[in-house]
Amino acid sequence: MSSARPRIRRSAPAGRRSRLALTGPAALLAAALTACSGGSSGSAEVGGDGKAPDTSVSVNLTGKAAAPGEPVKVTLAQGKLKAVSVTADEGGALAGKISGDGRTWTSDRVAAPGTAYTVEATDADGGSDKAAFTTAEAEKVNKLSLAPGKNTTVGIAQPLSVVFDHPVKDKAAVEKALKVSTSNDTEGSWGWLQDYSGKDRVDWRPEEYWKPGTKVTLDAQLNGVDTGADGGWFVRDYTTTFTIGAAQVVKVDLDGHRLALHRDGKQVLDIPMSAGTPGGEKASWRGTAVLMSKEGTINMRSETVGLGDAYDKMVDYSMRLTWSGMYAHAAPWNAGVFGQANRSSGCVGMSDANASALYGQVRVGDPFEMTGTEAKGTVAEGNGYGAWNVSWADWQAKSALK
Numbered sequence: 001m002s003s004a005r006p007r008i009r010r011s012a013p014a015g016r017r018s019r020l021a022l023t024g025p026a027a028l029l030a031a032a033l034t035a036c037s038g039g040s041s042g043s044a045e046v047g048g049d050g051k052a053p054d055t056s057v058s059v060n061l062t063g064k065a066a067a068p069g070e071p072v073k074v075t076l077a078q079g080k081l082k083a084v085s086v087t088a089d090e091g092g093a094l095a096g097k098i099s100g101d102g103r104t105w106t107s108d109r110v111a112a113p114g115t116a117y118t119v120e121a122t123d124a125d126g127g128s129d130k131a132a133f134t135t136a137e138a139e140k141v142n143k144l145s146l147a148p149g150k151n152t153t154v155g156i157a158q159p160l161s162v163v164f165d166h167p168v169k170d171k172a173a174v175e176k177a178l179k180v181s182t183s184n185d186t187e188g189s190w191g192w193l194q195d196y197s198g199k200d201r202v203d204w205r206p207e208e209y210w211k212p213g214t215k216v217t218l219d220a221q222l223n224g225v226d227t228g229a230d231g232g233w234f235v236r237d238y239t240t241t242f243t244i245g246a247a248q249v250v251k252v253d254l255d256g257h258r259l260a261l262h263r264d265g266k267q268v269l270d271i272p273m274s275a276g277t278p279g280g281e282k283a284s285w286r287g288t289a290v291l292m293s294k295e296g297t298i299n300m301r302s303e304t305v306g307l308g309d310a311y312d313k314m315v316d317y318s319m320r321l322t323w324s325g326m327y328a329h330a331a332p333w334n335a336g337v338f339g340q341a342n343r344s345s346g347c348v349g350m351s352d353a354n355a356s357a358l359y360g361q362v363r364v365g366d367p368f369e370m371t372g373t374e375a376k377g378t379v380a381e382g383n384g385y386g387a388w389n390v391s392w393a394d395w396q397a398k399s400a401l402k
Contacts, residue, residue: 057081057121061111061133068113068135068233069226072096074105080124081105089116112224113138113233140232142166146218146240148365153245156211157290158365159385160204160218160240168200169228171400177222180204183215191390191398193382196323201382207392209367210244217241245363250291250328252348254284254372257339259328259348261361269361271354272339274331276346278374284346286375289321290385291366294359300327317355321348321368322384328368330355342374 060073072086072094080102086094094117096107102124111117114137122128147161148154160180168174175190188206195201204218218241222234249262254275261269276284295318316330331349338350348368350358367388370379379386387395396402 057129057131059119059131059133061117061135064134065136066111066133068115068138068224069110071110072107072117072119074119074121076103076121076123081121082124083122085120087118087120088112089118109221110224111135113235138233138235140166140230141235142168142227142232143234144220144222144238146220146238148240148242150240151242153243153363155291155363155365155367156209156244156247156249157288157367157385157388158210158242158244159290159387160216161201161385162203162220163195163197163199163201164227164231165199166227166231168202168231170226170231171200171202173225174222174227175202175400177220177225178202178204179219179221181217181219183213184211186210186214186216189396189399190401191381191387191395192400193387193398195382196380196384203381203385203387205387205395209247212244212247214244215241216244245365248361248363248366250358250362250366250368252328252368252370252372254286254342254370254374256372257337257342259350259358261358263361269354269357271350271358273348273350273354274334274337274340274344275342275348275374276326276344276376277342278376281376282345283374283376284342284344284348284370285322285324285326285377285379285383286370286372287378287386288388289326289368289370289379290388291362291364291368292320292322292384293364294319294362295327300325316352317359319359319362320384322379322386324383328355328358 056077058075061067061070074081074084081098084096084098084105086096086107094107094109094111096105098105113135116134117132119131120128143165145163148158162178171192178190180188186206188204190202190204192200192202218239220238223237225234227234247264251260251262252275257273257275259271259273260267276282297314297316298318300315301312318327318329320327326346328348330352331344331347332352334343334349335351337343378389381387381390
């Protein structure tokens with residue numbers, strides 16, 4: 001039996017066995033038995049017009065190197081389909097729908113590269129058959145990294161962020177496959193940007209900060225999606241789920257040299273600090289940054305951020321705000337200017353005790369809202385999570401589906 005046109009094998013209902021249509025070798029065997037027994041040499045009755053119903057089905061994908069990236073389509077020549085299943089040999093199935101006339105079934109998702117599929121079809125009269133095909137392997141595979149981490153609790157400014165290993169030319173196809181759901185029907189939008197690493201990236205954020213307690217799920221149904229030239233195919237799906245924690249905002253006044261932590265609208269910390277030296281590359285950024293990670297004690301070296309050999313220090317209570325190297329951290333060497341002047345190399349520094357207090361209370365995903373004139377510019381959207389510095393209308397315009 002050809003995988004392209006398998007036959008539906010019918011089991012005739014009671015009272016209709018004299019009308020059963022036999023095809024192929026089975027029909028030849030029946031004819032031979034009739035001739036040997038001396039009975040009529042004519043064929044069995046198959047219907048008022050003497051013709052057997054055409055119960056063959058065809059599958060649009062066939063062979064051992066079928067083209068991936070297309071929906072699977074199963075068509076019945078005559079009659080109506082009752083059920084169709086398309087399963088991958090390594091597990092998983094493609095869901096689909098039968099057309100209104102009952103003749104065609106089409107999968108909701110496309111066939112993935114390098115996958116062997118089995119097709120099983122049943123018609124309304126109880127006949128059934130199978131077909132099989134294998135899709136061609138992907139010449140290049142694209143992968144991604146997701147933030148935040150799975151089953152984490154994050155701050156109210158944390159976006160969903162997806163960074164791709166290879167360029168994404170067909171951004172619309174990828175974005176269609178990224179399904180976001182929330183526990184309270186929060187509305188948001190994807191926006192495409194270039195990550196600080198230079199890679200393609202897409203983030204999803206609401207218009208305003210998340211509501212505390214919101215549960216967020218990303219179902220990235222990417223298996224079988226072609227990202228375009230130089231990007232390659234996705235060969236798996238991805239999921240992540242996270243929860244939004246308390247409403248915390250860190251307000252950094254660059255000109256007033258103070259930092260305040262607000263929780264649920266109430267100030268809980270007020271800290272004198274010293275930010276970046278104004279007038280050059282050592283100045284701090286303004287705008288909204290999002291706490292990316294709490295890194296504890298780390299070695300900070302000025303050459304890694306393009307500032308020569310200005311410093312090489314072990315720094316405590318380090319809280320990363322940008323990829324370009326802006327942190328909030330303990331800076332006891334600047335104690336003489338806390339609350340009075342900005343004299344750091346770009347970071348927000350404070351005493352050991354105050355840094356410890358802030359470190360112990362902030363959460364990854366909390367916004368740091370930095371205001372003042374003594375800055376070198378606004379945090380870019382790809383330099384950490386700077387999407388909050390883009391207006392809602394401009395952010396929506398970054399979607400590939402708008």
